[in-house]
Amino acid sequence: MTEKNLNSIFGLDIVKSAILNLGELEVEPKKKYIAFVSGSNVVDIHIQKSALKMWLNLQQGDLDDPKGIARYVSSVGHWVNGDYVFFIRTDEDLEYNLNLIKQSFKKNKKQCWRITRRCNGRQKAAAGPYG
Numbered sequence: 001m002t003e004k005n006l007n008s009i010f011g012l013d014i015v016k017s018a019i020l021n022l023g024e025l026e027v028e029p030k031k032k033y034i035a036f037v038s039g040s041n042v043v044d045i046h047i048q049k050s051a052l053k054m055w056l057n058l059q060q061g062d063l064d065d066p067k068g069i070a071r072y073v074s075s076v077g078h079w080v081n082g083d084y085v086f087f088i089r090t091d092e093d094l095e096y097n098l099n100l101i102k103q104s105f106k107k108n109k110k111q112c113w114r115i116t117r118r119c120n121g122r123q124k125a126a127a128g129p130y131g
Helices: 011-020 091-108
Strands: 026-029 034-038 040-047 052-056 084-088
Touching: 011 034, 011 040, 011 091, 040 091, 052 091, 084 091
Parallel strands: none
Antiparallel strands: 026 034, 034 040, 040 052, 052 084
16 A cells, blocks of 8 residues: 555545544534544644644653654644644554544543533433543
């Protein structure tokens, strides 16, 4: 399989669909980026000409990235909520990068804390953070 430009094959719709398949997420379009939210921002995407620039909302040390493609940018000015940034440029990048996004989803997903609280769009009777 040859590497092909992500925008010409997949585009944002395929990446969006893959991210939404991870679980209960809401899409919140912003002025300069698209946020995927579950409790708090999981991943933010900025569309560029030849890539999708993505930020993960994880603290330093919380990301398992064996290939070392994500860069920690908390001390660099940026207008999104994540502290790790990486790019999806080709179709071959997608599977590995979805694994990184999944880590952020697990860390930031909604938790139900109270019996009367609504969680994930439905009423839950929860005794604690994992109910």
